[in-house]
Amino acid sequence: MNLGAHMIVHTGEKPFQCDLCDSAFSHKSSFKKHMMTHTGEKPFQCDMCDSAFTQKSDLKQHMMTHTGEKRFQCDLCDSAFSRKSNLKEHIMVHTGEKPFQCDLCDSAFSHKSSIKKHMMTHTGEKPIQCDLCDSAFTQKCDLKRHMMTHTGEKPFHCDLCDSAFSHKRSIKKHMMTHTGEKPFQCDLCDSAFTQKSDLKKHMMTHTGEKRFQCDLCDSAFSRKSNLKEHIMGHTGEKPFQCDLCDSAFSHKSSIKKHMMTHTGEKPFQCDLCDSAFTQKSDIKKHMMTHTGEKPFQCDLCDSAFTQKSDLKKHMMTHTGEKPFQCDLCDSAFTQKSDLKKHMMTHTGEKPFQCDLCDSTFSRKSILKQHMMSHTGEKPFHCDLCDSAFSRKVYLRKHLRTHTGEKSYRCDLCDSAFSRKVDLGRHLKTHTGEKPFQCDLCDSAFRDKSTLTSHIRTHIGERSFHCGLCDKVFLRKYHLRVHMMIHTGEKPFKCDLCDSGFSHKGSLKRHMLTHTGEKPFKCNLCDSAFTQKRSIKDHIMTHTGEKPFQCGLCDSAFTKKSHLKRHMMTHTGEKPFQCDLCDSAFSQKSNLKWHITTHTGEKPFQCDLCDSAFSQKSNLKQHMMTHTGEKPFHCDICDYTSTEKNTIKKKKQTHRRETLPV
Structure with missing residues (x-):
């Protein structure tokens, strides 16, 4: 020159x-x-491949990729380069020198080409256009890599597995999954990463920096890619379509995960149990169930969670925030998924069909639980007894029967409950609220399930059949309780005596016989009762009301059960047969009393003398001989008696006396 x-x-x-x-x-x-960039002329052709170049020096350097020659060695590390300029740029990595400063921001670069590319981020310039789609790039090498997404070319193959990649740097990153190498370490925590860019993004979790702001809402993100995905939530754009079903997704990673639902692939296996997962993040969360780790702590209560998202949802229980509003009713929800499920109650949509029966469900999880009713599977076992359950939530509720825990307390009275839903129902007893109205009559109810059961009384539907007898029931719960008659199961035991009961309510009523408590008082007399239904029946003795009328005679009764027993006098039916003789009875209680005539058993003992009786009612009458009490009065004369039947006979004698001779 x-x-x-x-x-x-x-x-x-x-x-x-x-x-x-x-x-x-x-x-x-x-x-x-x-x-030559305009004419496309490349006069210098490589003899070993199809590459061609505009300059001889470029061809010479290219040949080194075939020979592997790297003449320029770094004195500070083992790196070697085929070009002196590349070595010069590399040296700046050691010295930290960045002589090329951006005039528009604080960025600085070690290479002139890097600042040239960086300036395009300010100008938005993307001069390299793809001929097959609308994509544009700042660099020719980026276009070259992009073209592989159209051709599907993946020239870089992993020697340790079947993975293949379109970029050399991608296979380099992939190899770290085999070696476990994570060279980029966080200075503020123990996290380490395979890429510097991932470390840079991670640092934002410490600094809280969120540079990418959404123009449509207040959301902000630490990554541009996250903002781009978020924008699709506003636009509804879902460019990634599944070829096997109608599902579409806004993120490429989401469709990749979705495809595993078709293939059944679960590549992430737990080392401590048989669980397997489609995503690495899921197995990480699952491991916390083994370790018990709950790193996300609520500042307002003692609750702790394995995931940050769960803590975020939990905080809404403190703030009362429910951002997802239903357009068809006043319901609001803390999560979008809950709103989506709720909308099915309006549309009636139940897309999940059982293959073994006609049942359909609005949620896949409910179908999964339903399938256990066919298989009988109960994977959740109680460590304190032999009970097993099909759902974890049932086990959790059951455990409260052992611990006696009642964490949901009523602010208006002393009642406490083990379940939030029970407290909700109880509060309606204070407010008198009955929001669920029957369309066929004037009845109203506190909860939807009771209304559903009530509707069946109008249409005569009884869906729950006993497999051991001909009984059918309106509610599944009633069937479950009925089954205990066949099994003899009485899980609710009295701590003060040997009595056992098939339901908790029966035990609760029984306990009143020990305490003597009679909380239900009659407003018309001094009578008091242990059960609400007893006072209801008692009130009818004042009003004379007998709503249950016999269709075959003029008899009427205060209780349906009494009418049922009465009907057996017409039919002659005596379903309760004695195993020791030919006697048969219309009521189970009469059979029970009859059995004592064979056994001689007299379990009801008088505390004041040696008398004993086979029936409690006989003991009650006997006690009157000690107290002198005669509660039954004749309306025609002053005669009193300890027995109701005696008064009945006395009245008959009065009637005979008034008849003409």
Whole structure:
């Protein structure tokens, strides 16, 4: 180069102007090379591959990729390069030198080409256009990589597995999954990463920096890709379509996960149990069930969670926030998924069909639980007894029967409950609220399930059949209780005596016989009762009301059960047969009393004398001989008696006396 040509470097003069674009050059040789970018001319051809170049020096450097020659060695590490310029740029990694400063921001770079690319982030310029789609790029190498998404070409193969990649850097990252290498360490925690960019993103979790702001809402993100995905939530765009079903997704990663639901692939296996997962994040969360780790602590209560998202949802229970509003009713929810499920109650949609019966469900999880009713599977076992359950939530409720825990307390009375739903029902007894109205009569109910059961009384539907007898029931709960008659199961035991009961309510009523408590008082007399239904029946003795009428005679009764027993006098039916003789009875209680005539058993003992009786009612009458009490009065004379039947006979004698002779 002569001095005149060199001086142009100092003066900035560029006398060689391109007629096809705005480029200008200080040297004629540079201008000549530039023109080849317009003509596409590449006169220097590689003999070993199809590559061609505009300059001989470029071909020479390219040949080193075939020979593997790297003549330029770094004195500070083992790196070697085929070009001196690459070594020079590499040295700056050691020295930290970044001589190329951006005029628009604080960024600095070690290479001139890097700042040139960086400036395009300010100008938005993307001069390299894809011919097959609308994508555009700042660099030619990016376009080259992008083209592989169209051709499906993946030239870089992993030697340890079947994975293949379109970019060399991708396989380099992939190899770290085999070696476990994570060279980028966080200085503030124990996290480590395979890529520097991932460490940079991770640091934002410490600093709280969220540079990417959504223009449509207040959301902000630490990554541009997350903002891009978030925007699709506003636009509803779902560009990734499943080829096997109608599902579509806004993220490529989501469709990749979705495809595993078709293939059944679960590549992430737990080392401590048989569980397997489709995502690495899921197995990480699952491991916390083994370790008991709950790193996300609520600042307002003692609750702790394995996931940050769960803590975020939990906080809404404190704030009362329910951002997802139903457009068809006043319901609101803390989660979008709950709103989606709720909408099915309006549409009636039940897309999940049982293959073994006609049942359909609005949720896949409910179908899964339903299938256990066919298989009899009960995977959740109680450690304190032999009970097993089909759902974890049932086991959790059951455990409260052992611990006696009642964490849901009523603010209006002393009642406490083990379940939030029970407290909700109880509060309606204070407010008198009955929001669920029957369309067929004037009845109203506190909860929807009771209304559903009530509707069946109108249509005569009894869906729950006993497999051991002909009984059918309106509610599944009633069937479950009925089954205990067949099994003899009485899980609710009295702590004060040997009595056992099939339901908790029966035990609760029984306990009143020990305490003597009679909380239900009659407003018309001094009578008191242990059960609400007893006072209801008692009130009818004042009003004379007998709503249950016999269709075969004029008899009427205060209770349906009494009418049922009465009907047996017409039919002659005596379903309760004695095993020790030919006697048969219309009521189970009469059979029970009869059995004592065979056994001689007299379990009801008088505390004041040696008398004993086979029936409690006989003991009660006997006690009156000690107290002198005669509660039954004749309306016609002053005669009193300890027995109701005696008064009945007395009245008959009065009637006979009034008859004409």
